[in-house]
Amino acid sequence: MPIDFNLSPEVEEVRQRVRTFMDAEVRPVEEKLRQDKADRNAYVQAIVGLRKKAREAGLWNPHLPPEWSGMGLGPVAMAFVSAEAGRTTIGPFVINAQAPDEGNMHTLLHWGTPEQKEKYLRPLSEGQCRSCFSMTEPEVAGSDPTLIQTTAVKDGDDWVLNGHKWFSSGAHGARFAIVIACTDPDADPPQARNSAFLVDTPTEGWEIVRDVETMAGPANHPEIRITNLRVPADAILGGRGEGHRLGQYRLGPARLAHCMRWIGTAEIALEMLVDRAIKRYAHGSYLAEKQAIQWMMSESAMELYIGKLMVLHAAYKIENGLPFRQEVSMAKVHVANALWKIIDRSIQVHGALGYSTDTPLERMMRNARAARLADGADEVHMQTIARNVIKTYEEDGNTRAATGDLL
Numbered sequence: 001m002p003i004d005f006n007l008s009p010e011v012e013e014v015r016q017r018v019r020t021f022m023d024a025e026v027r028p029v030e031e032k033l034r035q036d037k038a039d040r041n042a043y044v045q046a047i048v049g050l051r052k053k054a055r056e057a058g059l060w061n062p063h064l065p066p067e068w069s070g071m072g073l074g075p076v077a078m079a080f081v082s083a084e085a086g087r088t089t090i091g092p093f094v095i096n097a098q099a100p101d102e103g104n105m106h107t108l109l110h111w112g113t114p115e116q117k118e119k120y121l122r123p124l125s126e127g128q129c130r131s132c133f134s135m136t137e138p139e140v141a142g143s144d145p146t147l148i149q150t151t152a153v154k155d156g157d158d159w160v161l162n163g164h165k166w167f168s169s170g171a172h173g174a175r176f177a178i179v180i181a182c183t184d185p186d187a188d189p190p191q192a193r194n195s196a197f198l199v200d201t202p203t204e205g206w207e208i209v210r211d212v213e214t215m216a217g218p219a220n221h222p223e224i225r226i227t228n229l230r231v232p233a234d235a236i237l238g239g240r241g242e243g244h245r246l247g248q249y250r251l252g253p254a255r256l257a258h259c260m261r262w263i264g265t266a267e268i269a270l271e272m273l274v275d276r277a278i279k280r281y282a283h284g285s286y287l288a289e290k291q292a293i294q295w296m297m298s299e300s301a302m303e304l305y306i307g308k309l310m311v312l313h314a315a316y317k318i319e320n321g322l323p324f325r326q327e328v329s330m331a332k333v334h335v336a337n338a339l340w341k342i343i344d345r346s347i348q349v350h351g352a353l354g355y356s357t358d359t360p361l362e363r364m365m366r367n368a369r370a371a372r373l374a375d376g377a378d379e380v381h382m383q384t385i386a387r388n389v390i391k392t393y394e395e396d397g398n399t400r401a402a403t404g405d406l407l
């Protein structure tokens with residue numbers, strides 16, 4: 001397989017534009033908000049202003065085709081755009097490529113009927129509304145969606161939904177939710193039990209019980225009670241029994257998009273580590289001159305490098321229609337753990353300052369912990385990876401196809 005590490009001029013141009021925009025427009029605003037310890041309202045106002053500028057600069061919906069006001073970028077170009085945006089906290093919102101909306105837009109684009117696209121994708125792509133994805137439930141393991149207890153029962157032409165969800169990120173203020181519910185409890189295989197529904201929110205029978213407060217604070221991950229919620233037959237997204245496939249389809253590129261943003265965050269943490277180490281003097285030399293600190297830098301550099309290669313290769317596979325699940329799972333586990341370790345090392349090198357709220361590191365660390373759980377816990381991805389390794393060995397007599405299929 002030929003390997004060309006050069007970026008096309010178009011991708012390089014987009015990356016530079018996003019980088020310049022994030023550095024010149026987004027970072028100064030974000031830094032000021034952080035210093036002012038601004039409230040949520042101030043952040044929202046800032047994002048609204050920056051979104052206008054992003055649209056004027058042609059940096060809007062990088063992940064969508066032009067007919068949906070998008071830049072029409074493929075997964076490889078998106079890897080660079082998301083990593084640049086991920087170097088800030090609000091950058092992904094500013095270009096309308098934030099989770100969970102980005103994943104929901106992809107899902108609607110791929111699975112929606114023309115009517116569903118006009119009703120839900122159009123306003124989302126125009127930045128006129130937000131959405132949420134409602135699958136996980138408190139009572140059963142989110143890692144195994146075949147256990148979902150929320151039901152959807154046919155009543156005439158309508159479906160009636162009942163159930164209990166939580167961690168539906170963004171549900172407060174969302175105009176609609178994609179809700180995964182069990183429509184066919186006896187289906188074989190069990191993956192065919194669930195269907196996806198488009199639910200306009202708020203609506204009768206959709207009760208936000210509370211915002212589940214996390215270690216990152218109240219971050220809009222609500223618990224929701226669904227009681228006799230009635231939707232019409234055409235609210236099904238992607239066909240009856242397709243809920244599991246739709247979730248898997250959505251989560252593949254969405255997981256990679258997370259990795260791309262995390263790479264941007266990890267880069268910032270490493271840059272802060274180096275900046276501190278070359279300026280802090282102790283025991284006769286700068287921290288950067290001490291081997292213990294240099295090893296932290298080398299380990300972080302290697303982890304980042306591996307992560308970037310993994311993400312780019314997985315993006316390449318998606319872009320070229322090749323099987324990508326194994327590569328996305330491996331990238332997800334590696335980058336989520338690298339993110340955590342690199343931020344931790346940066347905090348260590350900052351000493352007491354790193355533990356304080358005077359730098360963004362403590363917030364980065366609290367947010368980073370979710371990376372090893374959300375969109376599939378480490379252990380679940382590792383199980384999938386190992387299964388593929390065994391299967392490949394049994395079929396091919398070697399493990400190459402399950403280890404990137406490169407050499």
Ligand SMILES: Cc1cc2nc3c(=O)[nH]c(=O)nc-3n(C[C@H](O)[C@H](O)[C@H](O)COP(=O)(O)OP(=O)(O)OC[C@H]3O[C@@H](n4cnc5c(N)ncnc54)[C@H](O)[C@@H]3O)c2cc1C
Pocket residue numbers: 100132133134135136137140141142143144166167168169170221370373374375376377378379380383
């Ligand atoms: C910040 C954040 C945002 C989220 N946003 C959303 C959202 O928008 N929509 C949504 O529907 N969900 C969302 N989630 C939920 C997330 O998808 C689930 O947390 C995840 O799927 C795991 O499910 P669970 O929490 O029920 O853990 P469980 O399934 O109970 O798993 C708990 C632990 O058990 C272990 N485990 C599970 N299965 C295996 C296995 N096969 N082998 C070995 N160990 C195993 C793992 O260590 C795992 O961490 C979010 C979660 C977080 C933290």
